[in-house]
Amino acid sequence: MAAKLKEKGFQRIRPLAGGFQAWVSAGFEVQEATLATDLPTSA
Amino acid sequence: MDQLVDLIARYGLLFVFANVLLEQGGLPIPALPTLVLAGALAADGKLSAPLVLAVAVAASVIADFPWFLAGRRFGYRALRAVCRVSVSPESCVRQTEGIFERYGLMSLALAKFIPGYSTVAPPLAGILRTPTATFLLYNTAGAAVWAGAAVAGGVLFHRQVDRLVAAFEHMGAWGLALLLLGLALYLLMRWARLVQFQRVLRMARISVEDLRRLLVEGHNPLILDVRTNLSYRFDPRTIPGAIRFHLNELDEKLAGIPTEQEIILYCT
Numbered sequence: 371m372a373a374k375l376k377e378k379g380f381q382r383i384r385p386l387a388g389g390f391q392a393w394v395s396a397g398f399e400v401q402e403a404t405l406a407t408d409l410p411t412s413a
Numbered sequence: 414m415d416q417l418v419d420l421i422a423r424y425g426l427l428f429v430f431a432n433v434l435l436e437q438g439g440l441p442i443p444a445l446p447t448l449v450l451a452g453a454l455a456a457d458g459k460l461s462a463p464l465v466l467a468v469a470v471a472a473s474v475i476a477d478f479p480w481f482l483a484g485r486r487f488g489y490r491a492l493r494a495v496c497r498v499s500v501s502p503e504s505c506v507r508q509t510e511g512i513f514e515r516y517g518l519m520s521l522a523l524a525k526f527i528p529g530y531s532t533v534a535p536p537l538a539g540i541l542r543t544p545t546a547t548f549l550l551y552n553t554a555g556a557a558v559w560a561g562a563a564v565a566g567g568v569l570f571h572r573q574v575d576r577l578v579a580a581f582e583h584m585g586a587w588g589l590a591l592l593l594l595g596l597a598l599y600l601l602m603r604w605a606r607l608v609q610f611q612r613v614l615r616m617a618r619i620s621v622e623d624l625r626r627l628l629v630e631g632h633n634p635l636i637l638d639v640r641t642n643l644s645y646r647f648d649p650r651t652i653p654g655a656i657r658f659h660l661n662e663l664d665e666k667l668a669g670i671p672t673e674q675e676i677i678l679y680c681t
Contacts (some may be wrong), residue, residue: 374660379672382552384619386679390640393652393679403649404518 419539422459427452429465430472433560437476439495439532441603444469445563452567453574462564468562470553473525477535477552485538489644489681491536513537513643521551541643618673624677628653634675644681 375383386393394400421428429444429451436444448469453461483491512520520527524534538548546635567574579587627634636655638645645657658666 374663375667375676375678377640378663378666378667378673380670381672382675384675384677386622387480387618387678388650389680390638390644390648391681392621393626394648394650397490398621398625399653400613401655402652403651 420582421450422454425454425460426464426468430468433469433472434476437473438529441600443599448560448563449567450574450578452564452569453571453578454567455469455564455569456568457575462568466557466564468558470556473556473560474549474553477556478549480532480535481539481543481545481548484536485542486539488540492533492540494674495536513541518543518547518551520599521548522555522558523681524555530557619677627675627677632675634677635670636677636679639678640680655679 388395429447432442432444432447435442446464451460451465452462454460456545464501479534480491480495483494487494511526513534516523518538520530521538535548535552555566555603581592584591599612624634624636633654636652637658638651638655651657
């Protein structure tokens with residue numbers, strides 16, 4: 371994913387270490403679900 | 414070399430069992446050549462093909478089941494543990510979920526044919542609360558299809574395999590050295606790729622503390638939530654301000670955003 375964005379010319383891309391789980395375990399604020407937005411599944 | 418074949422013929426089942434157990438347990442020791450060789454030996458009457466198959470399936474299920482239980486007990490942490498050993502945490506978790514999302518339980522039956530997926534599928538099935546009996550059924554079926562194909566290949570092409578073995582026998586000690594060299598090269602390649610991948614990832618990533626600081630200081634980075642639908646439904650909260658994002662929408666969502674914009678990606 372990050373590689374794809376790099377291809378598009380974006381230079382300042384960083385994946386979050388540990389992902390969403392790490393954010394939640396650190397106890398930082400989260401935004402409650404607004405609209406259930408599923409994404410298109412086909413790649 | 415002759416002795417090696419004798420050894421495999423005598424301790425064949427034990428050898429097959431250990432090999433499959435170690436490979437499915439996550440070690441980079443290929444089991445496929447062993448299964449093909451065992452199949453060829455079975456065609457020559459030196460081993461029993463059904464027994465080889467049964468032993469391979471048993472070893473595979475024994476290796477997978479603890480990971481299934483770990484997935485059920487420890488959730489995504491178990492998946493991360495598996496991924497850390499195999500390749501990269503980020504890409505691994507995402508890809509696995511994508512496969513599971515699209516093919517469901519059927520993906521367990523074909524898991525052994527997808528490189529890297531076979532080790533992550535069992536903990537994922539555990540995380541998603543697949544009933545134990547269902548997991549065992551699909552996992553056993555998957556192991557049988559995989560080992561069956563390899564053994565059948567060995568039986569079918571036993572003449573070619575025999576000729577190859579004969580060629581190695583002819584080379585004597587050199588043949589053995591060549592085999593060991595091949596295995597060493599294979600291990601070295603896997604290891605080099607793992608080290609390289611982890612280094613690239615470690616350098617480029619941002620910690621949760623740093624991201625939080627960016628937000629507090631008002632830097633407004635663009636945060637993209639690239640979790641799969643599966644894990645999003647599992648926990649539909651997001652990091653404040655994050656945009657749900659899929660590779661399909663790359664162009665439309667990023668239209669008009671300058672390339673010097675700071676972008677943070679996160680997944681599960």
